[in-house]
Amino acid sequence: MNMRAGVLLRYLWAFPATAVGLALAAIACLLGATARVHNGVLEVAGGLLARAASALPRFKHVLALTLGHVVLGISHELLDHERPHEHAHVRQYERWGLLLFPLYLASSIVQFLRGGHPYRDNRFERQAFAAAATEKESPRLTARAHDTEKKRHDIELQKAKGGYRPPPIARPANHRNP
Ligand SMILES: [Zn+2]
Numbered sequence: 001m002n003m004r005a006g007v008l009l010r011y012l013w014a015f016p017a018t019a020v021g022l023a024l025a026a027i028a029c030l031l032g033a034t035a036r037v038h039n040g041v042l043e044v045a046g047g048l049l050a051r052a053a054s055a056l057p058r059f060k061h062v063l064a065l066t067l068g069h070v071v072l073g074i075s076h077e078l079l080d081h082e083r084p085h086e087h088a089h090v091r092q093y094e095r096w097g098l099l100l101f102p103l104y105l106a107s108s109i110v111q112f113l114r115g116g117h118p119y120r121d122n123r124f125e126r127q128a129f130a131a132a133a134t135e136k137e138s139p140r141l142t143a144r145a146h147d148t149e150k151k152r153h154d155i156e157l158q159k160a161k162g163g164y165r166p167p168p169i170a171r172p173a174n175h176r177n178p
Helices: 005-031 047-055 078-114 122-162
Strands: 035-040 042-043 062-068 070-073
Touching: 005 035, 005 042, 005 047, 005 062, 005 070, 005 078, 035 078, 042 078, 062 078, 070 078, 078 122
Parallel strands: 042 070
Antiparallel strands: 035 042, 062 070
16 A cells, blocks of 8 residues: 555544544634644644633643544643644544544543543553653653763763863752752
């Protein structure tokens, strides 16, 4: 199968869920939300619906919702931050289509009956959190490895010059004096 046909099939398979997302997105946009496209996913945020959702303390933890190739969020800033997590849900819709609704619900019920948390322990959430952690970690790890390598090089250079002194004990970045 060529790549274009594969992409088209994924969009078609996820479309029933996307249609629900588009209906909500249309209402949100009528109420002042704005839409952007990132990696083939429509991201809608802001407006009256977002303000209403963030005003409800009980639903405060629902900051973003993915429905097929549509992500609805409280703000675009939040969606920028949550993109790896929400786009992992998009991949799940591409795989499971509309079946994701009952499968997601079933996973929450199973976890709840087992004494787990219906959201945090849900297998689709765990998958999305893991995908986001991998994506967020990888550039940071590369940067850290580069840092360590540079430090080692600097120390060797100073030792060679005979002027190396061990650095003072580093405090954690979040350390605050009382
Ligand atoms: Zn999630």
